[in-house]
Amino acid sequence: MAGSRSVVVTGLGATTPIGGTVADTWKAALAGTSGVATMTHDWVTGLELPVTFAAEVAVEPSAVLTVPETRRMDRSAQVAIVAAREAWADAGTPEVEGTRLGVVVGTGLGGLWTLMNSWDTLKERGPRRVLPMTVPMLMPNSSAAYVSIELGAKAGTHTTVSACASGAEAIVAGMEMIRSGRADVVVAGGTEACVHALPIAAFARMQALSTRNDSPETASRPYDATRDGFVLGEGAGIVVLESEEHAKARGARIYARLAGAGMSSDAGDIAAPDAAGQARAMRLALTDADLTAADVVHANAHATSTPAGDIGEAEAINEVMGDVVVSATKSMTGHLLGGAGALETVFTVLAVAERTAPPTINLTDPDPRLPVDVATSPRELPAGQIAALNNSFGFGGHNVSLLIATA
Amino acid sequence: MAYTEQEILTGLAEIVNEETGLPTDSVELEKSFTDDLDIDSLSMMTIVTQAEDKFGVTIPDDEVKNLVTVGDAVRFITGAQA
Structure with missing residues (x-):
């Protein structure tokens, strides 16, 4: 969409397994850094978990937040607030009426640590020891x-919950708030912090997680013939979206344009992906953005490193977008679930703004069915007007495709 | 071994600091939890249970509304020690 309600990206924030800021995360990504490591918590060995590694945040939120903040917020909110503060400052702390400022932050599981810890407290120490803030902390x-x-946003505050598509769907919802005229600026993104024994045990029972315990840094290997599942990650990504008119009026630095989005649902299996639904989301994004496949030069794929998912999506990308340079950044960050789509939007915005596709690591033995060109080292993108795709799909059959274009 | 009033004040100030971020030296006997320290009812419930753990006493929920000032809390905890 062009014109006065065109949506641009003016701020970026992230705290991830490979960096505590966007600058550190992007630098680590371009260097092909793995954020995956063996966990050292007592509960990992104590519970004899079948998977002993994860992609935990590089900088503990408690290192940058005050003690009262960490006591009042679930870990998922802690990483969200860290990323939101960075994004807001990066956008130049826009002067905007509270009633014209919106917030959309998605999450897959919400305040899981708070829920689990509170249940432990209730069982072990009784109801009077349950924190009064338990519900406000665990609600998604x-x-x-x-x-x-924090920001005084009064135009509406929303939460998208669509498993691993939550973060991307939040950005779509933010875009729609601006297009419809409900807001001039929206802080949008996704967060997750559920590196806890229960999701690890549950995902392991689904056979969704890699069990490469002897070599965690090579466990997340999208498109590789020997991939055996995703790696659980944590962290948050936040973007500041703004109407182009508002951004230009205040002389803001514009990274890129959020050109459009497509969403679809599979109405099929609760967990299995469906490449047809994914392709539909991608086509709808092209239509919404008024772009053609020829405009799209890069894709940040959902590609989680599961045997079933990666190739289906790659075939759909190839079918809809044709010849694009594909990056699977989960190879480095692990899978941030509800944070993934937002962090990968940050990567896609930077890829367009800096004309560099980030690398995909651990792709040493490509799946022979792989139909797309995957960047295994940073790849320069063409000059001129370009666009890039960011895909996110979630349990439940949620498919979200975003298109980011040069400003 | 019973805690002295000064030890209880110091311990309460640490709890309030962790919960709210207020400096420990702002937690003085004559200060009102709500009017001076701006502590809301949810934070107050948390502070009460933290104080119970720290000083080994029980502060019944019905009693919390009577703890208007920091001094009220210090005196109640002092008296509640066995």
């Missing part, structure tokens, strides 16, 4: 609410 909208309180 907690992160969005804390960001809105």
Whole structure:
């Protein structure tokens, strides 16, 4: 969409397994850094978990937040607020009426640590020891609410919940708030912090997780013939979206344009992906953005490193977008679930702005069926007007495709 | 071994600091939890249970509304020690 309600990206924030800021994360990504490591928590060995590694955040939120902040926010909200503060500062702390400022922060599982810890407290120490803040901390909208309180956002505060598509769907919802005229600026993104024994045990029972315990840094290997599942990650990505008119009026630095988005649902299996639904989302994104496949030069794929998912998506990308340079950044960051789509939007915005596709690591023995060109080292993207795709898909059959274009 | 009033004040100030970020030296006997320290009811419930753990006493929920000032809390905890 062009014109006065065209949506641009003016701020970026992230705290991830490979860096505590966007600058550190992007630098680490271009260097092909793995954020995956063996976990050292007592509960990993104590519970004899079948998977002993994860992609935990590089910088503990407690290192940058105050003690009262860490006590009042679930870990998922802590990483969200860290990323939101960075994004807001990066956008130049826009002067905007509270009633014209919106917030959308998605999450897959919400305040899982709070829920589990509170249940432990209740069982072990009784109901009077359950924190009064338990519900405000565990509710999935907690992160969005804390960001809105921090920034005084009064145009509406929303939470998208669509498993691993949550972060990308939040960005679509933010875009739609601006297009519809409900807001001039929206702080949008996704967060997750559920590196906890329960999701690890559950995902392992689904046979969704890599079990490469002897070599964690090579466990996340999208498109590789020997891939055996995803790696659980944590962290948050946040972008500041703004109407082009508002951004230009205040002389903001514009990274890229959020050209459009497509969403579809599979109405099929609760967990298995469906490449047909994914292709539909990608086509809808092209239509929404008024672009053609020829405009799209790069794709940040969902590619989680599961045997079933990666190739189906790659075939759909190839079918809809044709010849694009594909990056699977989960090879480095692991899978941030509800944070993934937002962090990967940050990567896609930077790829367009800096005309560099980030690398995909651990792709040593490509699946023979791989139909797309995957960047295994940073790849320069063409000059001129370009666009890039960011795909995110979630359990439940949620498919979200975003198109980012040069400003 | 019973805690002295000064030890209880110091311990309460540490709890309030962790919960709210207020400097420990702002937690003085004559200060009102709500009017001076701006502590809301949810934070107050948390502070109460933290104080119970720290000083080994029980502060019944019905009693919390009577703890208007920091001094009220210090005196209640002092008296509640066995």
